[in-house]
Amino acid sequence: MKISLTKAGKRFNRDWIFRNVTYEFTTGNAYAITGPNGSGKSTLLQVIGGALMMSEGGLGYEVPGKGQQPAITGNGKLSTDNLYQHIAIAAPYLEVIEEMTVTELLTFHTRFKPFLPAITIPKVIEVVGLGKAAHKQIRHYSSGMKQRVKLAQAIFSDVPCLLLDEPCTNLDAEGVALYQQLINDYCSDRLVIVSSNDIQEYGFCKEKISILDYK
């Protein structure tokens, strides 16, 4: 998968958050978007994921094997309407359905976005350490347990691109180690973009994008 930004810019009201971002993200690589609090990391990640409209510039997507995916138009590009099929996002501001148990939530999720081959819901729950809490409604989970659910939803989805915004938010040391293990085990052949200030979250990313370079 390839995602391209061409002279991309985003402003809220009169304030430009970033401008002139021309960049290509490709499968098999991991990218970190870094910068201080409030500099625009999450905003850029949401623009890349098609969740926020940019104010100027262009955004293009390509997936290999033209014609395999119904979402692809004649020139091999995806429309953002269908982008969700190819991208999974984990972010603190994306809510989960708290009235469900984790089994119910993951069952619901996989109706829209199946998990990787050979990955079952009980296995996912066990791997992220939620086996003993599988019967509880998610609203009774701690913030770190909810974050494990969000990471599991994204990382185990059978999509070529993962967007991870502050992925270790609320995780304890064991949770951070779990995150790093999941990245190592399941993400090497995908396109991963991490928005973060924390080296524990993005240390594996070979490519770095400082948002301050685009002010």
Ligand SMILES: Nc1ncnc2c1ncn2[C@@H]1O[C@H](COP(=O)(O)OP(=O)(O)OP(=O)(O)O)[C@@H](O)[C@H]1O
């Ligand atoms: N919907 C919005 N309307 C107006 N301003 C916004 C909106 N969303 C974000 N901003 C502003 O855009 C700027 C960038 O925010 P963003 O959340 O992208 O920063 P960040 O680098 O991810 O910060 P942090 O490290 O604190 O998570 C901030 O000044 C923020 O106040």
